Amino acid sequence: MENKGYGAHVLALPYPSQGHINPMLHFSKRLASKGLRATFVTTHFIYKTFQPEPSDSVQFDTISDGYDEGGFYQSESIHDYLTRFEDNGSKTLANLIMKYKELGHPIDCLVYDAFLPWALDVAKQFGLVAVAFFTQACAVNFIYYYTHHGLLKLPVSSTPVSIPGMPLLELQDMPSFIYDNGSYPAYFEMVLKQFSNTDKADWIVVNTFYKLEAEVVDAMSKICPLLTIGPTVPSKYLDNRVKNDNRYGLNLFTLESSINIINWLDTKPAGSVVFVSFGSMANLSNMQMEELALGFKGSNYYFLWVVRASEEAKLPKTFVEDIGEKGMVVNWCLQMEVLSHKAIGCFFTHCGWNSTVETLSLGVPMVGMPQWTDQTTDAKFVQDVWKVGIRVKVDENGIVGREEIEFCIREVMEGERGKEMKENAIKWKGLALEAVSEGGTSDKNIDEIVSKLIH
Numbered sequence: 001m002e003n004k005g006y007g008a009h010v011l012a013l014p015y016p017s018q019g020h021i022n023p024m025l026h027f028s029k030r031l032a033s034k035g036l037r038a039t040f041v042t043t044h045f046i047y048k049t050f051q052p053e054p055s056d057s058v059q060f061d062t063i064s065d066g067y068d069e070g071g072f073y074q075s076e077s078i079h080d081y082l083t084r085f086e087d088n089g090s091k092t093l094a095n096l097i098m099k100y101k102e103l104g105h106p107i108d109c110l111v112y113d114a115f116l117p118w119a120l121d122v123a124k125q126f127g128l129v130a131v132a133f134f135t136q137a138c139a140v141n142f143i144y145y146y147t148h149h150g151l152l153k154l155p156v157s158s159t160p161v162s163i164p165g166m167p168l169l170e171l172q173d174m175p176s177f178i179y180d181n182g183s184y185p186a187y188f189e190m191v192l193k194q195f196s197n198t199d200k201a202d203w204i205v206v207n208t209f210y211k212l213e214a215e216v217v218d219a220m221s222k223i224c225p226l227l228t229i230g231p232t233v234p235s236k237y238l239d240n241r242v243k244n245d246n247r248y249g250l251n252l253f254t255l256e257s258s259i260n261i262i263n264w265l266d267t268k269p270a271g272s273v274v275f276v277s278f279g280s281m282a283n284l285s286n287m288q289m290e291e292l293a294l295g296f297k298g299s300n301y302y303f304l305w306v307v308r309a310s311e312e313a314k315l316p317k318t319f320v321e322d323i324g325e326k327g328m329v330v331n332w333c334l335q336m337e338v339l340s341h342k343a344i345g346c347f348f349t350h351c352g353w354n355s356t357v358e359t360l361s362l363g364v365p366m367v368g369m370p371q372w373t374d375q376t377t378d379a380k381f382v383q384d385v386w387k388v389g390i391r392v393k394v395d396e397n398g399i400v401g402r403e404e405i406e407f408c409i410r411e412v413m414e415g416e417r418g419k420e421m422k423e424n425a426i427k428w429k430g431l432a433l434e435a436v437s438e439g440g441t442s443d444k445n446i447d448e449i450v451s452k453l454i455h
């Protein structure tokens, strides 16, 4: 190979949402730290609207999802968005690959989000190595794999469901698209189609680590070989081997001042604050927001609550003024920075997969309040497999009431059970660190890919 100053050129293409950009961006930085050239691709809309923070290891480039002015929110429906993205994305991805060839920096490998199987077809047209990147838990992927291949028939006719490597699953432990029959058909089709062409992928990588899901990984690997490469969180919070990797660096929401948040946390005793976030997509009902507000207030713990600007109007009228020093409400923050602060005692979370692995990586126990998609399965594992938290109970009207919220917070913040969850969380933090450190399971898997690309 001629000396280009790097081993091989990787193009990384995430699905354009926060929960998919973050892990792919970190993974790109990790590949770059191992001698590859990494170009991270996002949509024209995201690039020009949210501007990635400059990185000394990853370059940015763009393709079109067909909605250059407004992104997802410009589309008529999820189905329209996904269809137009496939159409425009395939063409503009092909153009990008040709552009780099002409520039003398040809692409050797495409790491694409498994939500976008058409990207694999483009990669193969150009003879590139293709890596399918699964951003969700291995358990969730395996459930979709089972469903896609007809090994799990829908609608589920009897429970509990038994899938190799997993505890028995009740309906509410399955991803919501499975138990909430007919909900979000376009997204459901998308998650199943992840497996439509993976037989052509050179590698399947999953954002998890071996010991976290050992039984599932072993079971799935028998029929669908995969490599665990996670957790893909900024390296500063785990092994600190990736230079300047202290945050993800592309926020689709306006960040609140870190200084204000950290100053506020600094005044609170260790382990006394409940951090609350429902991630980048969940929309809660007005009634649910009110119950949460009253539950947090009633728990008498300090709380730091991320309420996206689009959700703010759902808060009770004078809530923010009334809480005084007890609570802080912000629109968006650097979640890892907050979670790693010693004042945080637990994370009240929707159990999005990134939030879950970030929390495990930092040894923080959780209250899980899953909303939809994979979060329900993540919450099952949080409570019953990793034993690092508890899942709230939903009442007959689909609401989690204020007493339940208070109860769950106390369970995690106080007493024997809370202590055990904390100890378990610390254990998983150690194992996450081990996985990404030199010679760890994820590190070795990444090295396997890198070394094949270089030689």
Ligand code: UDP
Pocket: 018, 019, 020, 022, 277, 278, 279, 280, 281, 282, 306, 331, 332, 333, 334, 335, 336, 351, 352, 353, 354, 355, 356, 358
């Ligand atoms: N996040 C953040 N600031 C916030 C809330 C969330 O940086 O105030 C990040 C969080 O660290 C995670 C991502 O947004 O990396 C959310 O992904 P997740 O899979 O947890 O949930 P989703 O948003 O996809 O539902």
